[in-house]
Amino acid sequence: MIRRLLIANRGEIALRIIRACRELEIETVAVYSEADRRAPHVAAADRALAIGPAPAAESYLSIPRLLDAARASGADAVHPGYGFLAENAAFAAACEQATLTFVGPPSRVIATMGSKIDARRAMHAAGVPIVPGDTPDDQTDAGLRRAVERVGLPAIVKPSAGGGGKGMRRVRQADEIADAVQAARREATAAFGNGTLYVERLVERPRHVEVQVFADNHGGVRHLFERECSVQRRHQKIIEESPSPGLTPALRDRMTSAAVHAARAVGYRNAGTLEFLVDGSGDDARFYCLEMNTRLQVEHPVTEQVTGLDLVRAQLLVASGEPLPWSEAVTQRGHAVEARVYAEDPSQGFVPQAGPLLLYREPQRPGLRIDSGVVEGGEVSVYYDPMMAKVIASGETREITIARLIAGLRDFPVLGIRTNIPFLLRILEHPRFRSGTVDTGFLDGEGAALAGDPEMEMPSFVRAALEFATESRIPTESRTPNPEPRESWDPWTRLQSWRA
Incomplete structure (x- = not known):
């Protein structure tokens, strides 16, 4: 059984993992950047280690710093949570090489399924239905144009790496192909460091x-x-x-x-x-x-x-x-x-x-x-x-x-x-x-x-309270004589379902 778990993440998922570990009597190690020094997950863990500056690339995305934290804390396992390095095959492989239990699939599976092209091939070989598409070996603009033409319009150009919709471009007309391919490649390269693309038939409103x-x-x-x-x-x-x-x-x-x-x-x-x-x-x-x-x-x-x-x-x-x-x-x-x-x-x-x-x-x-x-x-x-x-x-x-x-x-x-x-x-x-x-x-x-941000009518008792607050700043001699009784405008006597 896991004895001490390093949580390579932050925020609500780190807290969720800590709660599960308490029930199993697993000691938890939180990591935090300078920006998260007072974050709730830091206080909730059994121990916590700083791993670098606020930018994620220098802290939560730094494999060497996370492995150093695991060694320094004596952790025997790592949970990646979601986001950050959770689907990074290199991180899973580094944990395996450091004899740390990685709470997730083997690195080879992450590598296969992390490439959408390899994943399509694996699913097709297993007989699992996939969206009709083409994964061209020729990654030039011309090669991807031919792939779109083979798949047929409307189509969607997708990056092999990453997720979250980044780099995806819809193509409905033939004259949109060139721009879609170039834009998808630029965004995929910037977001994932990998400009490999493939083409799928666009399924309308699924x-x-x-x-x-x-x-x-x-x-x-x-x-x-x-x-x-x-x-x-x-x-x-x-x-x-x-x-x-x-x-x-x-x-x-x-x-x-x-x-x-x-x-x-x-x-x-x-x-x-x-x-x-x-x-x-x-x-x-x-x-x-x-x-x-x-x-x-x-x-x-x-x-x-x-x-x-x-x-x-x-x-x-x-x-x-x-x-x-x-x-x-x-x-x-x-x-x-x-x-x-x-x-x-x-x-x-x-x-x-x-x-x-x-x-x-x-x-x-x-x-x-x-x-x-x-x-x-x-x-x-x-x-x-x-x-x-x-x-x-x-x-x-x-x-x-x-x-x-x-x-x-x-x-x-x-x-x-x-x-x-x-x-x-x-x-x-x-x-x-x-x-x-x-x-x-x-x-x-x-x-x-x-x-949109539609205008909301202010409740009358709130308007009265604001007017009273404004009037209270006016000199006494300038105020309107014979004000209404307090009960007619006091928001606390009128308050029902509205909340500030």
Whole structure:
């Protein structure tokens, strides 16, 4: 069993891992940059080590510094969390060479599935459906043009490395090919250091559904059902839920079976996710494997809420050499929806926010779970991803769960920076989301309207309080005679559901 675990991450995922380790009596080692010296995950761990300056490239992305921290702390295992180096094959290989247990799949699997071209080939060889496409050996502009012509329009040009939608370019007309190829190559090279591209047929307005899989070192491979991830902005997930409202039982069986088969085919270990595009509806809908995420997903709490399982605990047990900890069949129960709360201003193009959290009060109510990495009085750093928290609601039905999530978000005050909470509420209240008919193009069409900052009428008792505050600064002789009785304007006697 793992004795001492170094967590090569920060924020809410570091805290999530620390909680799982406490139950297993595993000692935890946090790492932190200069910007995170007072971060919650530093205080929560059993011990903490500084690893460098604020920029991620000099701290959380520095393999030598992380390995030095592991050696200095006497850790015998490393958990990468998600983001940063979680899907970096070189980091996993470095841990293996240093005889550190890497809580994740083998480095060779990360390398194979981290290349979208190699992953497509592996899935095709395993008989798992993939989006029709072409992976040309000729990576010149002319070679990629021929690949687009073979695939047919509309098409999408994608980078082999990386993720998050970076470097992807849609092509609908032949005269767009040259510009799309050059732009995709530039962005892929800048973001991932690798300009290799491939071409896929563009599937118009599909659903994005992923399947959680788990595998151990004893031949055990299981799926833990699916998550619906179609609410996306620029290919970044915003709201996830399970079960998917768009899958029939027959389609769910086909997709989960394909995911298990894919994991077996590549010799997978630990937690992973197969991502699919679903084209059409009903039992006859087609699905295509997009990629495999070789790590724990941000949205893993959705699966935990509908299965009752602890995925991080399972990761640690499997990494320690134990078999999958579920001897009986895993079932889904109820519904779960997760919303990601970001420090960003949707009305200003989703510009990230940074600064002190003057007020930060997480909602507390039945059926609501908050996974967060910040606290009131702390600070949102300019150096890292602006996600502050995940709000996960669960309930007997989808309708109850959505209502619970809306109520929780309305009861989540944050002052000091702007957040996307109003944007999330507008999505959750939108008729298409409520009806379960959202596809990946939903926010392309509705996003601008939902991100706006409509004028909100100030409650009358608040207006009265502001007027009183202004009047109190005016000399006595200048004030209006015979003011109204206090009870008619005092906001504390009028306050009901409105919150400052």
